[in-house]
Amino acid sequence: MENKEKILIVEDEFIVANDLKMILKKEGYTVVGIASSATQARAMVTAKKPDWVLLDIILKGDETGIDLAWELLECKTPFLFISANTNQSTLEAVKKTQPYGFLVKPFRQRDLLVMLDIARYRYAAENHAKTSVQAHRKQLAITGIIGKSKLLNDIFTKISIVAPTDTSVLITGESGTGKERIAHSIHENSTRKNKPMVVVNCAALPLSLLESELFGYEKGAFTGANTQRIGKFEQANGGTLFLDEIGELPLDAQAKLLRVLQEKEIERISGNQAIKVDVRIIAATNRNLEHEVAEGNFRLDLYYRLNIFPIELPPLRERKDDIQLLAYYFLKKFSAANSRAITGFTPQVLEQLQSYNWPGNVRELEHLIERSTLLATGNEIDEVNLPESANIPSAPLQQGALQSLEDMERNHIMQVLQACGGKVGGQNGAAGILKIPTTTLYAKMKKLGISQQYY
Known part of the structure; x- marks a missing residue:
């Protein structure tokens, strides 16, 4: 049996920990120990120097697995969470520690092993690319992504790592953060850049049309099928298929998609032969897929297939250093498009833009600057109609009264x-x-x- 990496199990339930140990040893991993508390785990990490840590959230003592995760991140020891705790606040706290996976208890042996294989692949790919990241960064061809904040530079680094590979990418983030623009940047910096990038909006794809849209059909497959239709997978052959809003796919559609990703072949409706496809998958969602998996709304096996290399886009409120750069970029764009000689913003407007929370993110800022450019009467934008200061009808408040x-x-x-x-x-x-x-x-x-x- 292949001798794989050393693993430390941090789990306070003896039966679960022992089951994990047996599964891992059978697969050729070396289990260097089992810890039931953060204090015990900390000592074992120092003494045993594991390659990986499997980490529960609720442990003996006052400290949690999340507390320990921050220390593992600091000392660059990769880790994965295995927990039954799947509430929203916990998942958000877990995600901030940058784990290589999250497995929900109870789990199947196959799910554990697949998660570990994907985590090992991600870790190896990231480390292989670190020595050449700066060289890649200089060669990056990125258009339409504006900013110099550390958070955005981290995104550029991830693009430089993953773009030259064929690895699947899952882009997450709130609506309006620029997920499709990031997907285009990955494609444009890949070896597939001269082949098509085909976009599929999963939220706009009813289950009844899924197969015909993605896989195509033969002439006469159903009433009205007067000609052969080539599906999205074939259109993207040799290139990239971008599955936007992947979290909106119903479970039946997820099963059909998973089969194609596993087999790397499709069959047109009423076709009698399998057609091989060479497609790089990039998916995006504004949903928390870990939460959707825990709730039974998203298939765990499909999540693993898509989440090989995750890129999480920060909301605009977390990269406020970029707001002024973005505002001037959009001002220049819309001034030119509308033949307006508007060159800047008053200090008061810039202060308003900086202090606003931007629930609609970059897209909301873009739309605001477009409207403000059209409404401006001088060569400066001196007023912006932000929702907080807009004249929105609301229930009248009596003096001293609180809103219902x-x-x-x-x-x-x-x-x-x-x-x-x-x-x-x-x-x-x-x-x-x-x-x-x-x-x-x-x-x-x-x-x-x-x-x-x-x-």
């Missing part, structure tokens, strides 16, 4: 709608930012009396 929960919900929904330019559903719509189904948002708008005239 219903009034707060109404005002927040209208603020988000205004930031999205009135778009409710689909890509970059208000429902996505609010993280609720489009039908639910329409029902809330009807109940709260929010009509189109208000946004």
